[in-house]
Amino acid sequence: MSRITLTDVSRAYGQVKVLHDINLDIQDGELIVFVGPSGCGKSTLLRLIAGLDRPTRGKIAINGQDVTRVAAADRGLAMVFQSYALYPHMSVRQNLAFGLENARMPKPEIEQRIAEAARMLEIEPYLDRRPGQLSGGQRQRVAIGRAIVRNPTAFLLDEPLSNLDAELRISTRAELAALHERLSATMIYVTHDQIEAMTLADRIVVLRAGRIEQVGTPLDLYNKPANLFVAGFIGAPRMNFLPAAVFPGSAGATIGIRPQHLRRADDGESTLKAKVMLIEQLGSETVVHGDADGHRLLAVLPGQQGLETGEEVMLAYDEENLHIFDENGLRAD
């Protein structure tokens, strides 16, 4: 069992406060993703949980036990670093064994754990190679293997896919999801990529400027973003934001609508008139950059649309897909 609780956790470097009173309860076996733009404090938060850094204020507990001042090694956590942080002068086998040797584990048990992890991650053929002789994907597996052999309370993953190419990232993402399923372990995953967050997470924590903006399941965040920031951050392409006045009869100050929720209008539908500024034909869909009453508008239309730049197009939407925000940028409905 591994439940991690953060209570009023803050971190400041001198006068600069990078995390503000973070309160979060991470459930046993949960894959929780910290997401946010660069500098939002997500990696700092992970390092505080890992014990590589200490909070200026607040408390971190694992399974109810306060570990705020406990050394990293004694928290029972394992971390996968963005750079993998594999020891370059050691073979893969030695890399996997290093932490276990530190704990003075008997050799046969170390061998057994390495064999198990190597089989699970399909790195058996590379056990006697050095990290420098492996591809990025293989190194990534070794880094995960090094975490797995320690049989940790929870896994901490700091942007583990960011050094992989796009194709490998997609396949490794799926493998990570499968691994989480198999191990049923608590995982805390840091990324700035919202697609990674959406596909992997049980719950997502959206951070901005050291504060939690919203915590929820991926679809919660997509369907009911708590504020303009979350609405804009989750979902690709980004949600359109228009003044409420553009939508006849709408309440609130700002209305958000996702580009996928716009379609070409039939007669009698609620519509927005937009002038086509740019068309991106992707084959399976068409991305239309438009101008609606002087406001930038993006629409993702299905298939290949016969539209011309400069043409005026009527775009329809369903009322239930409108997101209404008040003058403070908070969700109004």
Added chain:
Amino acid sequence: MTVSSPRRVLSGAGAILMAPVALVARLLDPPLSALQRVGGTNGMAAFFLLPNMAVFGIFVLFPLVINIIYSMTGGTALFLTDRTFVGAAQYQRLFDCRSYVDPKSCTDDLFWTAVWNTAGFVVVQVVFMVVVALVTALVLNRDLKARSFWRAVFFFPVLLSPVVVGLVWRWILQRQGLLNFGLYELGLTPVNWLVERNWAFAAAVGVSIWAHVGFYALILLAGLQAIPKDLYEAAEMDGTRPARVFWRITLPLLAPNLLVVLVLVLIRAVQIFDEVYVLTGGGPGTATLYLTQYIYEVGFASFLRNPGLASAASILMGAVLIVLTLFQLGIARRNEMRGKR
């Protein structure tokens, strides 16, 4: 009135400063273009290398050849034309020994005394120098207060002339020097640091380390800083004790730099001369007489100088240094290849 932006002012100043350069470039262009048409690209490379090669030839290659010729001549005359050809006689004299480990059994006992003194100095100084440089680098790599200041403090002696180093330490270590004054003031018995054999050797080793350790520590510090911080954090997560971090992570990853330092220290130790010469003059007796001092004294300073013998000894020393240098170049190349991988 228009106000120019700082960028425009800077670019204007740059144009003015570059004008003479541009003029020279324009003047040189026609003859250089013509030269390239005649000699091709390789010819141009040779043309630009020529001044450097000439300097190298006159000041390095030519003296080396002359030195080899000198080593095969005899007599005390300085000019080559006045000297007699003796073939390998000088080398034979240097190697004329009943036992090489017993300098007294050799025709030129001073040469072998210097050889064994140098060997002893090299072994002790190299070991201590590398260890002290490593410890210094490890300390300077920590999050110290005023870290840059401490780095400067350790590097400062490197900038001093070896003669100044020798003089300063002689003032400190001589019979009525600063150190003995301190000992006397503390009620302790003064020591003849530069007169007693073992203390003089220790002083020679210590002073040479003090003078050069900053340079080697700097090379090791660069190596330490090149080790990714992530590795130490991974080790921390792995629950690695500090001593094990040092032996299993820091030391292996610092090995390429350590090897470079080791060979550089070795080369320098074999060449030891100036600061020790000023400090002890090779004494007491011949206790700190090293090979370079032997060559200098036989060639230039002794009453019956023998430039041929000094040249022969310097050629032998040169051969040892060439082997060490090739070793060092080999290491540098291997590191470069490893860096590319």
